[in-house]
Amino acid sequence: MSDLIVDAAPPEALLEQVAVTLSRYRYRFSDEDSLQQGIAKALSANGLIFQREKSLSQRDRPDFLLTGGLAIEIKIGGSLADVLRQVARYAEHERVRGILVVGTPAWLSRVPESLAGKPLFHLRLLGSLL
Structure with missing residues (x-):
């Protein structure tokens, strides 16, 4: 993973x-x-450079912002509507090129493939909760 040139890679x-x-x-x-x-x-072990809780604006702070403009939002609760409102705001920022939502809720599989013209992926973690 560390050999990936993240600034030049397509966000998808x-x-x-x-x-x-x-x-x-x-x-x-x-x-x-x-x-x-x-x-x-896990990100550090794979040589990825990131900032935690990086402020995009007074209201918008993704859990992680990777070099290359990938925002990662972590969710273990809440609703699909809530997370979509949140990540839609992130997608409005020019420095965000794509968004990955990571968590446990079953509704993660219903996350759309894009928002505001930017790719949106999900990763549902199973069997990991203490």
Whole structure:
């Protein structure tokens, strides 16, 4: 993964590669914060550069923003409508090239393939909750 030139990669390819990379790990967590810590370790172990809780605006802070403009949002609860409103705001920012929603809710499979013209992927984690 570290040999990927993330700034030049198409966002769809970057999203897919990051999702595949994260899916190779098992995460032990009881809340979003502990899952975020596990995701951070997996990203770091694969040489990906990121910022946690990077402010895009006063209201918008994805859980992770990777070099190359990939935003990652972590969800272990809430509703599909809530997460779509949230990531739709992220998609409005020029520096965001694509969004990956990672978590446990069954509704993750209903996340659309794009929002505001930007690719949107999901990764549902199964069997990892403490």
